[in-house]
Amino acid sequence: MKSGVPRVSAYVLDQNQYGKAENRIVKITRRGNNGGWHDITDLNVSVALRGEFGEVHYSGDNSNCLPTDTTKNTVYAFAKEHGVASAEAFGILLAKHFVTSQPVIHEAQIRVEEYAWDRIPVAGREQQHSFVRKGQEIRTAQVTYSGDTGALQVISGLKELTVLNSTNSEFHGYIKDRYTTLKEAHDRILATKVTARWAHSAAATGREDFDWNRSYEESKRHLLEAFAETYSYSLQQTLFAMAGRVMDNRPEVNEVRLNLPNKHHFLVDLDPFGLKNDNEVYYAADRMYGLIEGTIHREGVKPVIATSDWITA
Ligand SMILES: O=c1[nH]c(=O)c2[nH]c(=O)[nH]c2[nH]1
Incomplete structure (x- = not known):
């Protein structure tokens, strides 16, 4: 059932979104002889997903719910798999991933703060x-x-x-x-x-x-x-x-x-992925x-x- 479709006569669910906010991530990239030169990328990444989440709210049916915990894991795993070329490029990768991998997710918003x-x-x-x-x-x-x-x-x-x-x-x-x-x-x-x-x-x-x-x-x-x-x-x-x-x-x-x-x-455990x-x-x-x-x-x-x-x- 889509958001906005009434389930209880007196009120309906309107705009809603969810995800894991403020994933603090530090990525170290090594270069030079023996990887002795380190570059550091320091980000605060927030994920918000929009889509077919009506039933999650109305009845507690979670079959359309990608856990916020998974969105957090995705952020850390993507940093390892794809690196962070820029805040924008990283945001594009993540936003497209959520929308294209889960049909019930129609829109994803990734907000990034980068600390220099x-x-x-x-x-x-x-x-x-x-x-x-x-x-x-x-x-x-x-x-x-x-x-x-x-x-x-x-x-x-x-x-x-x-x-x-x-x-x-x-x-x-x-x-x-x-x-x-x-x-x-x-x-x-x-x-x-x-x-x-x-x-x-x-x-x-x-x-x-x-x-x-x-x-x-x-x-x-x-x-x-x-x-x-x-x-x-x-x-x-x-x-x-x-x-x-x-x-x-x-x-x-x-x-x-x-x-x-x-x-x-803390080193993120990426073994499960x-x-x-x-x-x-x-x-x-x-x-x-x-x-x-x-x-x-x-x-x-x-x-x-x-x-x-x-x-x-
Ligand atoms: O440099 C440290 N000093 C401590 O006393 C301490 N205790 C801890 O849990 N980690 C650290 N690190």
Whole structure:
């Protein structure tokens, strides 16, 4: 029975559509010698199907219903089978597939958001598999001046700086108790949205000619370079390396606090569709997330940065 045909006298079903919304997909494509150069495609794909779904609503007869779960699987499988040449080309492939493969589906709408990434440069050279999300991070500054003591405290920082390493990250050797199901990872994506704050020494804050802009740019550069260059066995280790790199290079910085949500990327199981997922197609989960936080300061310096801020991925 077609949509719009009355089944109950007082009302009829009009426009309706269904599908799986917001399929977050990260596709890694390898090229160059030994596939060492990675390209990343990061999409949010929503599927809406329109067609002969009257009975699904009227009587619960699902014989015309392609499960939303199947539409989700199709998105991930198509990324592997056809690649993602562009958001438009990928959308066309999917839309045509749903309409031509199921006679009861008359129209398919695929909406795609694509998130752009730049390569992280280290010493001016683009890295093979380290990326930063395009768009500006938000720079932050907190200044406190005490009339009593004359103390000037400056905490600089940034938030919303999203970075990703598509390899050089492992996680294993951790505690396993009766509730542990996590599989050890020997090659995983490591991604995080950095919130960083760093406190300046009195020597820096006391100088009238102190170049805050340069200090900020350089501290940010060291955070990014350390993220890109650290072969990581945990996000905690990466956190320590990032903070340490800033203090190694910026004498004006006494303390760094980092809040790093672990933006999990799960390898999609394509086995049921006869496809091998060779670390190519990932599901980018936005919740839940591990939240790794820590303050690192120079020895003998009392930490001043608040630890209670609520950070979300
Ligand atoms: O880098 C990580 N640190 C953890 O503490 C942790 N815990 C977890 O489940 N995955 C990860 N990854």
